[in-house]
Amino acid sequence: MKGEFYQINSYYQGLLQNYYGGANGCFVAFMHFFYQYNQSAVFQPELSECFEKLWQLELENCTILSEIILKMDGDNKYFSSSKKFLSGYNVDYIKNFSKIFLADIEFLEVNVIEIKNIINKIDNTKIKEKLKKILKNKQISLNFLKEKYFKLNLIG
Numbered sequence: 001m002k003g004e005f006y007q008i009n010s011y012y013q014g015l016l017q018n019y020y021g022g023a024n025g026c027f028v029a030f031m032h033f034f035y036q037y038n039q040s041a042v043f044q045p046e047l048s049e050c051f052e053k054l055w056q057l058e059l060e061n062c063t064i065l066s067e068i069i070l071k072m073d074g075d076n077k078y079f080s081s082s083k084k085f086l087s088g089y090n091v092d093y094i095k096n097f098s099k100i101f102l103a104d105i106e107f108l109e110v111n112v113i114e115i116k117n118i119i120n121k122i123d124n125t126k127i128k129e130k131l132k133k134i135l136k137n138k139q140i141s142l143n144f145l146k147e148k149y150f151k152l153n154l155i156g
Contacts, residue, residue: 008073018081020069021076061134
């Protein structure tokens, strides 16, 4: 399976590994939204569906990145390209839901910019297509969060 579909490229692997397992990567986003889902299920049940949708999209993003990394002979462990492992310290444990939405929106805006930059740096069309799915998921999440934020009138 290794290298089966994608030519091994250490530069691409580094970019993707950071986006997958880095401190601001997709797996941290998954942990972040999953934590918020669990918090909302207890304290704001009407918001739990929102955070469930977000962690599910991030889990899909992690799966896509993991597949690409493995097929390029990389390692899908939860660490950055410099081998700095993730931990619970990477999750933002905000409890105020108005602040959660603002932090999430900012986090996803940065993620969208980052995935666009990665897509521009990669020439492999197969990988680009997979990354465009991640970009689409990130944009869906971002738009969804913004709509919820304004709809719930959390501005303040």
